[in-house]
Amino acid sequence: MSFEHVFSLTVSGVTVGMIYALIALGYTMVYGVLQLINFAHGEVFTVGGYIAASTLIWIGVDASTPLWVKLGYFALALVVSVVVTATLGWLIERVAYRPLRGRSRIIPLLSAIGVSIFLQNLLIVIFGPEPIIMPTAIVPAGFVNVFGARVRILQIIVIAVSLLLMALLTWIVKGTRIGKAMRATSQDREAAEMMGIETNRTISFTFVIGSALAAIGGFIVAMYYGSLQFDTGFLYGLKAFTAAVLGGIGNIPGAVVGSLILGLAENWGVGLTLGLLAWLFVVGLALGLYIQMVHAPRRRIDHIADEFRTPEYEGRLKAVYRLAPVVAVKTLLSERTDALVHVSARHAVQLMAGNLVLFAFAVVFFMNGDVQFSSKWQHVISFAVLMAILMFRPSGILGENIQEKV
Template sequence: MEEFLQQLTNGLAVGGIYALIALGYTMVYGVLKLINFAHGDLFTYGAYLGLTLLTSLALTDRLGFALGVLVLVLMVMGLVAVLGAILERAAYRPLRESPRLSAVVSALGASIFLQNTLMLIYGARFQVYPDDVLPHTTLDLFGFYIPLMRVLIVLASVLMMIALYLFIQKTRIGAAIRAAAIDQGAARLMGIDVNRVILLVFLLGPALGGVAGLMVGLYYGQINFTMGWVYGMKAFTAAILGGIGNIPGAMVGGLLLGVIEAMGAAYLSIAWKDAIAFFVLILILIVRPTGLLGERVADKI
């Protein structure tokens, strides 16, 4: 029971991180029908920017842990969002009318470019988050000891997801995003500036992805410039699991995938941990390509 609960909470924390990244994929896919391969790398930028800001500004020393981390989160969100917007401008906007393959290749190119920029700046080795700035408290929840960081990550990711959901469902801008995802042409006729919607999506998605990167840094303590693609692929799996283009789907898919992976690693085989997500991906595309909550995707020919 003890191990089960540990794995469950661990799975939820990792799943929350997947879900935050998956939201970026799913929103971009919803509006542009493009797999933003560089999204995973924006997530890595979040982790590296977080590390640099944390160590160079000594935020937690000056402002205390809670406020320091909050400021850090906001700074990372802002910076990665700007990167996302630049990416959209440079790599995707010129290809808006091109065939899909061109955009896919450009996205891959952007991914390789971003990854290697990081490598040239920080070097190829693993970077370590400072051990002393973060509290190592474990919470006593009804007799189970769970690290504080894990609880915070679950809470923060769920909070952000709820905020995003309300934003998409309840505001005018959110309605514009939903409209553009359903039919760009019709949305344009209704007076929606689709370019602004796309820009917004490329601000929101990377902001969440950047925070997810920061969370990975804080949770595991070490980061690498190539980690974006593994997390990206898993988050994309999560998005498909929930139904691509579907925002609640990405949240459910992310949490579910995190738990499946944690359980699989604990009870089946740790060596196959990284393959579990891909098995889930292939299985879901064969059995239910629309995802758990999603739209129809596969053309049956």
């Protein structure tokens, strides 16, 4: 298990994470403005990849095509795929969601599943059930050496392009007029409408942007894995949706963070031996101990009312968070005399239990240091990560973008 191996797994994880992020952003933005889970989004992504690949097949690229012509074809395929897919996204909202707006939330959800099935079948009808093969001549094939690890040039391109797109999206949402309209629409559509914002146009714009990102994601996947199938989007859509929930649905930076965690979990989970994975638990344990010993008591002490604030009382509060669980357990078992101390003791016991679990995992993993998860476990691992994180933070890592109605 060399450093190079870990590094290249990390690069793969980040690459896959970026692809998930391109799709997850569409889920999360649509959820933000409509509180609708657009289950057809995975198929929109597949369509994007199919259009790009079939454009290139139709043009007919081969190894003898000069580089600059290839770049031109590449750009053409990208533009065609983005335009067609964005139009498709716009059309889906127009036909399948807008007429149902204002109904109970389950109805547009069913409509979304219907659109998803329709698009899969449309792909079979047009392109047949066999996978579409990306012309290999167009895919950047080289490798570079980074810290002794071989990294595909394509991976570097994917990461760079995704980061660029995310920066662009952030700027659109934060810095432009249409972004302001998007944020206002997602918080209170009716009030936004009353301020002269054309909410229908804003919602359409959101679908167009989300679909364009998904199209680029589809193109990237077709290049990265060399082929696409009519149902590829199902699993990718599901993973990206998971990532969006992991980061906090409706939250744009959350979608990126969730996607990266999922991508890394999938790659590290099956690529590393348990001995190395154990270090993640060690890091988690260090963080947990920091929270228990330093962060949590400091927060509690801030809550002491001024008239009770004595060094002795502060010491009592700190003591329940100490490593020796005796004080905390004793406080819990004895009669409840002081609310703050009692609540702190319960909190401390919970934190200790969490840290113990982390410790136990680390020990078990270290003891079986040479074992490695079979790659069949990949999806299980990613969903285990999802469950573990949502158990502690039900609204996702960066929190759901909740409209606080005042």
